[in-house]
Amino acid sequence: MRQLLLKILIGASFAALLMGTMVQAQEKSKILAIRGGTVHTLGDKGMLTNATILIEDGKIKAVGQNITIPENADIIDATGKIIVPGFMHSGSQLGLSEISMTDDSNEHSGKGSDFSAAFDVRYGLKSNSVVIADNRRLGLTSAITQPSESDGIFYGSSAVISLTSDADMFVSKGPMVAVLANGGNRNVAWGKIRLILDQVIYYDQNRSRVMKGEGPKDFLLSHYNMDALVGVVKGKQKLVLNLDSQDDLRQAIALKRKYNLDLIISGASEAWKVADELAAAKIPVVIYPNDDLPYNFGKLGASLHNAALLEMAGVEFAIASDGMGTNHNAAQINRMAGLAVAHGVSWQRALEAITISPARIFGVEGSLGSIEKGKLAHIVLWDADPLEVTSRPDYVIVNGVNHPLVSRRTLLRDRYMGLNKKPFAYH
Amino acid sequence: MNHFQKKILSLTLAGCVSTFILGGIVAQAETKKEDKSKEREPIVVINKDPYPSSYKPFHSVATLIKNATVLTGKGDQIDQASVLMEQGKIVAVGKDLKTPDGAVVIDASGKWVTPGIIDVHSHLGVYASPSHKSLSDGNEATKPVTADVWAEHSVWPQDPGFSRAIAGGVTTLQILPGSANLIGGRGITVKNVPSRSAEGMKFPDAPYSLKMACGENPKRVYGEKGGPSTRMANMAGYRKAWIKAQEYMDKWDTYNRDYKAGKDVTAPSQDLELDTLMGVLKGEILIHNHCYRADEMVSMINMAREFNYSISTFHHAVESYKIADILAEEKICSAMWSDWWGFKLEAFDGVDENIPMVAAAKACAVVHSDDENGIQRLNQDAAKAWADGTKIGINFTKAEAFSWITLNAATALGIADKTGSLDAGKMADVVIWSGDPFSVYTLAEKVFIDGALMYDRNDPDTYWQSDFELGQNKKGAHQ
Numbered sequence: 001m002r003q004l005l006l007k008i009l010i011g012a013s014f015a016a017l018l019m020g021t022m023v024q025a026q027e028k029s030k031i032l033a034i035r036g037g038t039v040h041t042l043g044d045k046g047m048l049t050n051a052t053i054l055i056e057d058g059k060i061k062a063v064g065q066n067i068t069i070p071e072n073a074d075i076i077d078a079t080g081k082i083i084v085p086g087f088m089h090s091g092s093q094l095g096l097s098e099i100s101m102t103d104d105s106n107e108h109s110g111k112g113s114d115f116s117a118a119f120d121v122r123y124g125l126k127s128n129s130v131v132i133a134d135n136r137r138l139g140l141t142s143a144i145t146q147p148s149e150s151d152g153i154f155y156g157s158s159a160v161i162s163l164t165s166d167a168d169m170f171v172s173k174g175p176m177v178a179v180l181a182n183g184g185n186r187n188v189a190w191g192k193i194r195l196i197l198d199q200v201i202y203y204d205q206n207r208s209r210v211m212k213g214e215g216p217k218d219f220l221l222s223h224y225n226m227d228a229l230v231g232v233v234k235g236k237q238k239l240v241l242n243l244d245s246q247d248d249l250r251q252a253i254a255l256k257r258k259y260n261l262d263l264i265i266s267g268a269s270e271a272w273k274v275a276d277e278l279a280a281a282k283i284p285v286v287i288y289p290n291d292d293l294p295y296n297f298g299k300l301g302a303s304l305h306n307a308a309l310l311e312m313a314g315v316e317f318a319i320a321s322d323g324m325g326t327n328h329n330a331a332q333i334n335r336m337a338g339l340a341v342a343h344g345v346s347w348q349r350a351l352e353a354i355t356i357s358p359a360r361i362f363g364v365e366g367s368l369g370s371i372e373k374g375k376l377a378h379i380v381l382w383d384a385d386p387l388e389v390t391s392r393p394d395y396v397i398v399n400g401v402n403h404p405l406v407s408r409r410t411l412l413r414d415r416y417m418g419l420n421k422k423p424f425a426y427h
Numbered sequence: 428m429n430h431f432q433k434k435i436l437s438l439t440l441a442g443c444v445s446t447f448i449l450g451g452i453v454a455q456a457e458t459k460k461e462d463k464s465k466e467r468e469p470i471v472v473i474n475k476d477p478y479p480s481s482y483k484p485f486h487s488v489a490t491l492i493k494n495a496t497v498l499t500g501k502g503d504q505i506d507q508a509s510v511l512m513e514q515g516k517i518v519a520v521g522k523d524l525k526t527p528d529g530a531v532v533i534d535a536s537g538k539w540v541t542p543g544i545i546d547v548h549s550h551l552g553v554y555a556s557p558s559h560k561s562l563s564d565g566n567e568a569t570k571p572v573t574a575d576v577w578a579e580h581s582v583w584p585q586d587p588g589f590s591r592a593i594a595g596g597v598t599t600l601q602i603l604p605g606s607a608n609l610i611g612g613r614g615i616t617v618k619n620v621p622s623r624s625a626e627g628m629k630f631p632d633a634p635y636s637l638k639m640a641c642g643e644n645p646k647r648v649y650g651e652k653g654g655p656s657t658r659m660a661n662m663a664g665y666r667k668a669w670i671k672a673q674e675y676m677d678k679w680d681t682y683n684r685d686y687k688a689g690k691d692v693t694a695p696s697q698d699l700e701l702d703t704l705m706g707v708l709k710g711e712i713l714i715h716n717h718c719y720r721a722d723e724m725v726s727m728i729n730m731a732r733e734f735n736y737s738i739s740t741f742h743h744a745v746e747s748y749k750i751a752d753i754l755a756e757e758k759i760c761s762a763m764w765s766d767w768w769g770f771k772l773e774a775f776d777g778v779d780e781n782i783p784m785v786a787a788a789k790a791c792a793v794v795h796s797d798d799e800n801g802i803q804r805l806n807q808d809a810a811k812a813w814a815d816g817t818k819i820g821i822n823f824t825k826a827e828a829f830s831w832i833t834l835n836a837a838t839a840l841g842i843a844d845k846t847g848s849l850d851a852g853k854m855a856d857v858v859i860w861s862g863d864p865f866s867v868y869t870l871a872e873k874v875f876i877d878g879a880l881m882y883d884r885n886d887p888d889t890y891w892q893s894d895f896e897l898g899q900n901k902k903g904a905h906q
Binding site: 098099100101102131290292293294295296297300301302303304305323324327328329332335338339341342343387388389390391392409410412413416417424 | 556557558559587588591643748749766767768769770771772775776777778779780784799800803804807810811813814815818819865866867868869870895896899900904905906
């Protein structure tokens with residue numbers, strides 16, 4: 001009996017090894033060298049052919065063409081591979097949902113609770129997520145993971161995560177997320193946002209009076225939800241505001257000006273119509289390049305050329321995917337970037353829009369977004385052009401760990417590929 | 428409304444009435460008259476096509492496309508080849524075609540030419556954009572069996588989605604009711620053309636289809652509305668419907684037999700729901716069955732055997748790879764996404780290699796969209812599935828993989844004798860791509876339907892705009 005139990009446990013740890021959780025301890029202390037590939041650094045060094053990358057303690061130790069590989073290093077031969085930073089999703093639910101439409105595997109919404117701005121995704125993150133493992137094998141290595149809903153305009157705080165499947169997945173607190181369309185009609189929503197921000201400023205400056213019951217009592221948000229917005233009104237926490245129409249984009253520009261917010265717009269279907277104004281206001285946007293249908297009146301001008309026109313106007317933008325592309329198919333952002341290229345964006349800019357641009361937009365360019373010395377080693381070796389729909393990663397390195405390209409889905413595939421040899425359940 | 432318009436309207440209304448009388452059950456009215464004259468009443472026949480297609484191909488000219496890389500749709504690639512279209516039909520495909528007098532010649536050097544893409548699973552028109560409640564016409568979620576409803580009566584031809592789909596090279600699509608119901612109603616196969624009515628898009632002589640749904644959706648919708656609330660009740664619900672349909676068919680068969688034997692018999696009264704189900708039992712209407720799980724697909728196959736009908740296609744079919752051998756044997760198509768999974772428990776086992784694994788088992792593999800955005804890039808989904816197969820050693824050629832969105836899709840819809848490949852005599856539904864359609868950077872440049880140039884990316888005169896977008900958007904601004 002004991003022997004059997006031991007066997008099962010060994011089996012279990014082998015499975016864990018496959019899923020990439022135990023690999024970490026083994027490899028982190030050793031130097032990993034990647035040599036021979038074409039590296040798009042997305043940093044000052046630009047593109048390097050036949051380059052070498054050294055990785056130590058989860059970080060990039062060196063990158064360049066004349067780098068000596070230490071004797072004890074593990075070496076990956078990257079000849080013929082295209083090497084890019086791991087891709088970063090600018091608005092996912094990764095780590096917050098295993099299977100949509102199930103009650104007990106979804107942690108991304110504060111709806112029905114008293115939390116709106118006070119909701120914070122960091123406490124419900126799931127590290128050993130099959131969704132994370134699957135998106136990692138497809139080249140996605142980091143993400144903004146964010147709340148999806150609440151009973152008000154403010155949805156709560158997001159997180160920047162690494163797709164590690166381990167305790168080191170949490171990188172930092174992310175921006176506050178708000179969705180204009182959840183605030184009622186546009187007049188009500190804009191009125192509420194402004195009033196809430198005014199009230200938060202008052203509350204923050206007069207906290208002791210408020211606590212004593214002096215001054216106004218009818219705040220739109222509860223004290224704890226206002227507490228969560230103090231960082232936003234002080235410009236210390238970024239605010240992602242989701243909206244689409246050119247009129248709302250102009251309102252957002254005015255809002256930023258009045259409250260001096262560190263503002264990011266997501267959605268932004270009609271951003272191309274006000275691209276110069278966005279550039280002047282230095283407001284970055286997160287867009288979906290397949291957005292071309294008038295789903296509602298804010299999206300009448302949705303266009304496949306949005307990204308190209310934003311590039312021309314000099315607006316900072318990141319490319320993301322929505323719907324199924326926020327979680328289970330989040331790794332498809334490379335295809336979205338490719339689609340933007342098909343509709344006029346330069347290849348380099350499209351690649352930036354899923355690597356260094358989101359890192360900059362979300363304030364994590366010190367640790368993510370490019371292959372440069374000192375950054376977290378998020379590096380993917382592709383078999384061909386990484387924006388191409390037919391290309392696949394051959395190696396995926398996250399926080400310095402070379403993860404096997406295995407997920408529950410590939411295990412299912414392999415199980416049924418052998419259908420004729422052995423009954424499926426015995427694989 | 429001026430006088431002329433009124434006249435047209437009254438003529439049109441009269442037209443509708445006469446169609447209705449020809450439509451069948453009004454034959455009862457004639458019965459009384461004939462009783463008096465003691466002449467034998469005419470046999471009652473249900474009109475199977477009361478809303479016939481009024482589609483007419485658009486204007487076309489003889490066109491020769493030359494110097495192209497051609498994928499035929501049935502698995503072949505021909506380099507440096509020509510495609511000749513005349514009178515709306517494919518005339519020839521090959522290396523040394525002569526240019527007929529007066530034909531338009533298109534030099535497609537560096538470009539690829541394929542049959543038009545066919546999407547077997549769309550809700551364009553029944554769940555139109557803008558996605559407003561007043562345009563939500565895809566699920567008659569009021570009872571679990573609504574075999575009496577026809578999607579064509581919900582299709583809003585002004586859905587802006589059609590104009591997006593043509594820019595993705597889609598020439599034919601099947602519009603289905605949603606999957607709330609066990610038996611959701613009839614689908615309609617249409618040509619992707621601008622039209623003022625659904626009949627004006629209706630694919631001529633395409634068989635009707637019937638949408639059925641397995642699993643979670645009917646359970647979720649009806650679980651607290653009197654059932655079904657379990658998969659076993661789903662099965663019971665379908666079986667009860669088929670039993671009623673068999674009885675109905677027996678009544679009509681008896682009536683027809685007795686009438687032909689000279690007996691004085693009264694026809695059964697027409698039942699819209701059972702008409703459709705009887706059409707399936709008689710092999711005239713094709714089953715398109717929303718079904719995710721392998722075990723449920725097997726149950727559906729067993730049920731088809733119990734009631735002696737066949738299943739054309741399982742839709743979504745995320746677990747088809749688990750039973751690809753069975754599906755091959757049963758000759759049932761699987762219409763699949765390239766990568767959707769996990770959005771509900773019954774989709775949890777979706778794998779990226781589903782499509783190539785099904786095709787490798789020699790079962791009929793189809794790539795579908797079920798999405799107004801996805802329909803615009805089905806070539807890329809085929810490419811993605813092809814690449815996922817290649818990466819694990821399932822080696823199809825691009826030409827073979829392209830059949831997943833052309834000939835195999837036409838087979839699933841029962842129109843493979845009319846479109847889906849570049850065979851002489853078939854409809855000239857043709858796309859010229861800017862390059863290899865297996866690349867994310869490639870776009871459909873010219874789209875022909877029945878030989879007529881319906882869309883040309885380089886000619887704004889050919890862009891369509893729905894009435895809804897008129898005056899709100901610049902034509903073509905979306906692309």
